[in-house]
Amino acid sequence: MDCTVSLSKKKISEITSQSIAYFLPEKFTAKDVKSLVKECGVDVATYLQDVKFTGAKGSLTVLPVLDGKHFTHLVFAGLGKKEAKKLCFETMRRAVGSAVKFAQSKKLETITLCLPESSLFDVASEEFIQQMYVIASVAGYKYDKFLPKTDNKEQKLAISLCLAEKDQKAGTKGQKLGSVIAESVNRTRYWIDTPPSQLTPTDLADHAKKLAKEHGLTCTVFDEKKIKELGMGGLAGVAAGSSQDAKFVILEYKAKKAKAATLGFVGKGITFDSGGLSLKPAQYMETMKEDMSGAASVINSLVAVAQLKPDVNVVGLVALTENMPGCSATKPGDILTFYNGKTAEVLNTDAEGRLVLADALAYAVKNYKLDCVIDVATLTGACLYAVGPFYTALLSDNDQLAGKVESSASRSGDYVWRLPFNDDFKAAVKSHIADIKNIGSPAIGAGTITAACFLREFTDDTPWVHLDIASTAFNVPNVSYFGKGASGSSVRLLIDLAINWKK
Ligand code: BES
Ligand code: MG
Ligand code: ZN
Numbered sequence: 253m254d255c256t257v258s259l260s261k262k263k264i265s266e267i268t269s270q271s272i273a274y275f276l277p278e279k280f281t282a283k284d285v286k287s288l289v290k291e292c293g294v295d296v297a298t299y300l301q302d303v304k305f306t307g308a309k310g311s312l313t314v315l316p317v318l319d320g321k322h323f324t325h326l327v328f329a330g331l332g333k334k335e336a337k338k339l340c341f342e343t344m345r346r347a348v349g350s351a352v353k354f355a356q357s358k359k360l361e362t363i364t365l366c367l368p369e370s371s372l373f374d375v376a377s378e379e380f381i382q383q384m385y386v387i388a389s390v391a392g393y394k395y396d397k398f399l400p401k402t403d404n405k406e407q408k409l410a411i412s413l414c415l416a417e418k419d420q421k422a423g424t425k426g427q428k429l430g431s432v433i434a435e436s437v438n439r440t441r442y443w444i445d446t447p448p449s450q451l452t453p454t455d456l457a458d459h460a461k462k463l464a465k466e467h468g469l470t471c472t473v474f475d476e477k478k479i480k481e482l483g484m485g486g487l488a489g490v491a492a493g494s495s496q497d498a499k500f501v502i503l504e505y506k507a508k509k510a511k512a513a514t515l516g517f518v519g520k521g522i523t524f525d526s527g528g529l530s531l532k533p534a535q536y537m538e539t540m541k542e543d544m545s546g547a548a549s550v551i552n553s554l555v556a557v558a559q560l561k562p563d564v565n566v567v568g569l570v571a572l573t574e575n576m577p578g579c580s581a582t583k584p585g586d587i588l589t590f591y592n593g594k595t596a597e598v599l600n601t602d603a604e605g606r607l608v609l610a611d612a613l614a615y616a617v618k619n620y621k622l623d624c625v626i627d628v629a630t631l632t633g634a635c636l637y638a639v640g641p642f643y644t645a646l647l648s649d650n651d652q653l654a655g656k657v658e659s660s661a662s663r664s665g666d667y668v669w670r671l672p673f674n675d676d677f678k679a680a681v682k683s684h685i686a687d688i689k690n691i692g693s694p695a696i697g698a699g700t701i702t703a704a705c706f707l708r709e710f711t712d713d714t715p716w717v718h719l720d721i722a723s724t725a726f727n728v729p730n731v732s733y734f735g736k737g738a739s740g741s742s743v744r745l746l747i748d749l750a751i752n753w754k755k
Contacts, residue, residue: 254392254393254394254396254408254409255352255388255389255391255392255393255408255409255410255411256408256409256410256411257385257388257389257392257411257412257413257430257431257434258410258411258412258413258427259381259412259413259414259415259423259424259427260364260412260413260414261414261415261420262364262412262414263291264287264288264291264292264366264414265291265292267364267412267414268362269324269362269363269364269410269412270322270323270324270325270355270360270361270362270363271324271325271326271327271351271354271355271358271360271362271363271364272292272324272325272326272327272363272364272366273327273328273329273348273351273363273364273365273366274288274326274327274328274329274366275328275329275330275331275344275347275348275365275366275367275368276300276305276307276328276329276330276331277307277330277331277332277333277334277339277372278306278307278308278309278330278331278332278333279306279307279333280307282297285297285300292317292324292326294315294317294326296315296326299315300313300328305328305330306330307330307331307332308330308332309330309331309332309333309340309343310330310332310343310346310347310350311329311330312327312328312329312330312347312350312351312354313327313328314326314327314328314354315328325354325355325358325360327351327354327355327363329347329348329350329351330343330347331343331344331347331368331372338372338373338374339372339373340373341373341374341375341383341665342665344368344373344384345383345387345665345733346731346732346733347732348365348384348387348388348391348733349387349390349391349731349732349733349734350732351363351365352365352388352391352392352409352411352733353391353732353733353735355409355411356391356392356394356409359407360409361407361408361409361410362409362410362411362412363409363410363411363412364411364412364413364414365384365388365411365412365413365414366414367380367384367413367414367415367416367419368416369416369418369419370416370418370419371418376422377418377419377421377422377426378422378425378426378429379426379663380419380422380426381413381415381419381422381423381425381426381427381430382426382427382429382430382433383430383664383665384413384426384430385413385426385427385429385430385431385433385434386430386433386434386437386744387665387733388411388413388434389411389430389431389434389435389437389438390434390437390438390733390734390740391732391733392409392411393438393441393442393735394735395441395442395445395737395738397446429560432556432559432560433556433743433744433747435556436552436553436555436556436743436747437552437740437743437744438740439548439552439555440545440548440549440551440552440738440740440743441737441738441739441740442738443456443459443544443548443738444541444542444544444545444548444725444726444737444738444740445541445737445738446541447541448523448524448540448541448574449524451523451541451544452496452523452574453496453497453498453499453521453523453572453573453574454496454497454499455523456499456501456521456523456544456547456548456551456570456572457473457499457501457572459551460473460501460503460551460570461473461501463551463555464503464555464558467555467558467559468558469503469504469505469554469555469558470502470503470504470506471501471502471503471504472501472502472504473499473500473501473502474499474500474501475497475498475499476488476491476497476498476499478500479491479498479499479500479611482591482615483589483590483591483593484500484571484590484591484611484615485588485589485590485591485611486588486590486591486596486606486607486608486609486610486611487500487571487573487607487608487611487612489582489586489588489598489607490522490528490573490575490582490601490604490607490608491573491574492578492580492581492582493528493529493574493575493576493577493578493579493580493581493582493601494573494574494575494576494578495576495578496523496573496574498571498572498573499572499573500569500570500571500572500611500612500615501547501551501568501569501570501572502567502568502569503550503551503554503567503568503569504565504566504567504568505554505557505558505565505566505567506565507561507562507563507564507565508561508563509563512563512564512565513564513565513623513753513755514564514565514566514567514620514621514622514623515564515565515566515567515622515623515624515625515626515749515750515753516566516567516568516569516616516617516620516622516624516625516626516714517550517553517554517566517567517568517569517625517626517627517628517746518546518550518568518569518570518571518609518612518613518616518625518626518627518628519546519547519548519549519550519551519568519569519570519571519612519627519628519629520543520544520545520546520547520570520571520605520608520609520627520628520629520630520631521544521546521547521548521570521571521572521573521608522540522543522544522572522573522574522575522604522605522608522630523541523543523544523572523573523574524540524541524543524574524575524576525537525540525543525574525575525602525604526540526574526575526576526577527575527577527601527602528575528576528577528581528582528601528602528604529577529581529582529583529584529601530584530600530601530602531577531602532602536633539726539727542630542725542726542738543575543605543630544572545628545630545721545725545726545738545741545742546570546627546628546629546630546719546721546742547570547571547572549628549721549740549741549742549743549746550568550569550570550628550746551568551570552743553566553568553742553743553746553747553750554566554568556743556747557747557750557751560747560750560751562750562751562753564750564753566750567616567620567622569612569615569616570612571608571609571611571612573608575601575602575604577601581601582598582601583598583601584598584599584600584601585597585598585599586598587685587686588607590610590611590614590710591610591611591614591615591618592610592614592618592710594610594614594687594688594709594710595686595687595688596610596683596686596687596688596689596690596706597683597685597686597688597689597690598689598690599689599690599691600690600691603690603691603703605629605630605631605632605703606631606690606703606706606707607690609627609629609631609707609710610706610707610709610710611710612627613625613627613707613710613711613716614710616714617710617711617712617714618712622714623715623755624650624653624714624715624716624717625711625714625715625716625717626657626716626717626718626719626746626749627707627716627717627718627719628719628721628742628746629718629719629720629721629722630720630721630722630725630726631700631703631718631720631722632699632700632703632720632722633699633722634698634699634700634703635699635700635720635721635722635723636722636723638671638698638700638723639669639671639723640723641723641724641727641728641729642667642724642728642731643667643668643669643723643724644661644666644667644668644669644719644720644721644723644724644741644742644745645668645669645670645671645700645719645720645723646658646661646668646669646670646671646717646718646719647670647671647673647700647701647704647717647718647720648670648673648715648716648717648718649673649674649708649716650715650716650717652715653715653716653717654670654717656749656753657717657719657745657749658670659752660745660746660748660749660752661745663748663752664744664745664747664748665744666741666742666743666744666745666748668719668745671698671700671701671704672698672701673701673704673705677696677698677701677702677704677705678705678708679693679696680692680693680695680696680698680702680705681702681705681706687709688706688709690706700720700722703720704718704720719742719745721741721742724739724741724742725738725739725741726738726739728741
């Protein structure tokens with residue numbers, strides 16, 4: 253997209269990049285930089301001592317070296333302290349992020365990352381390379397479609413990964429995995445960053461169709477007429493105020509293995525959330541093109557799955573519509589009937605995510621024999637208050653599945669935090685004139701949890717996890733490898749879950 257990532261087998265002395273990044277743990281020794289001193293012919297140790305670079309977590313220093321004609325920027329990034337004899341892998345991801353962002357900010361065209369050995373972290377070789385590949389690509393992403401092109405040429409940052417000798421054997425496999433995952437994450441971000449009038453439900457469904465064809469996924473698209481015929485009153489009810497046709501997209505990946513488990517991924521795809529008649533204040537509407545993030549994650553994780561071909565079936569279902577206050581819009585007080593026959597009183601049209609997910613979840617559990625269903629949605633503003641921007645909120649009443657998702661989250665770096673979830677919260681969504689209502693109650697609060705209670709009405713007995721990515725999908729601050737705009741949260745997690753699924 254805005255960068256290319258490749259593996260390099262060069263020695264430091266052979267590297268011709270405009271920048272070379274080197275990663276050092278806290279209290280590194282002269283021995284750690286010895287090879288570098290020798291190979292690049294600079295007294296790096298003295299320089300690092302002079303600028304008091306200690307290898308602390310999050311630190312970065314740059315030494316420009318003139319080789320006669322050009323400067324090479326030697327970038328040093330800190331890896332922090334060891335804990336239980338291992339370095340923290342997230343610190344490594346962020347160090348890579350800082351190095352790549354440095355190269356980007358200086359408009360350099362090339363950077364080589366001299367990666368430390370995977371054994372310093374609690375990660376196997378292949379996984380390490382895969383993740384370094386992904387994080388370098390994520391850091392190199394920039395949404396610049398509408399910015400002027402300098403000198404009329406596309407400037408792409410070329411990132412080379414130089415592996416430690418012991419990791420080189422796993423290089424090819426790690427790179428292959430990494431490139432598939434990276435592409436899915438960045439495509440997700442690109443869709444989210446795209447202005448809302450340029451990515452309508454129809455556009456998004458078309459993208460899904462095209463990718464499905466390219467990668468051998470089965471793709472089914474229902475238009476609004478069919479959505480109404482099927483009785484998806486939630487999705488149709490949200491779509492009523494928009495001039496854009498709603499779509500319901502199903503992508504299916506079938507494993508070669510007979511009797512494979514089947515995972516269901518469900519995504520919220522509101523391509524723009526104005527709030528509907530319960531109109532959002534202007535400031536809250538500014539980023540609401542992000543409200544299709546869940547759907548984008550689901551579609552793109554299926555694209556990755558289709559390429560990685562794990563022994564598990566995966567079905568992706570996404571409900572796509574705008575939420576607009578047009579003259580036929582659903583009104584506060586209206587009651588909608590969903591695919592499974594349940595009814596809900598709509599008291600706030602801005603709580604539309606649960607209305608479209610209700611139909612998608614009900615459709616998923618009725619029409620597929622699922623071993624689990626996971627929905628991903630930018631569902632509640634309350635989520636950011638509950639868990640902050642570095643965690644996706646996880647809600648579930650199934651400990652076993654929640655545990656699996658938590659493992660995938662910590663392995664992939666796509667972090668989740670589980671919130672409480674039990675029947676006590678159900679009272680919040682009780683309605684006097686329908687099965688449920690689409691907002692919670694002040695006495696119970698906990699908007700993220702009560703939204704999940706609403707969804708639970710549509711998952712029957714299928715083990716279910718809800719991921720609220722309203723906290724993580726957009727404008728995550730201070731994490732070096734992200735930047736302003738979309739993060740692609742939950743894509744790495746969903747792919748990890750599919751490729752590592754065990755009964
Ligand atoms: N799309 C929003 C949630 C959101 C907020 C996502 C901020 C990302 C960032 C969702 O549709 C919404 O508006 N939810 C309401 C629910 C409320 C009316 C019960 C909210 O959170 O305010
Ligand atoms: Mg419409
Ligand atoms: Zn809303």
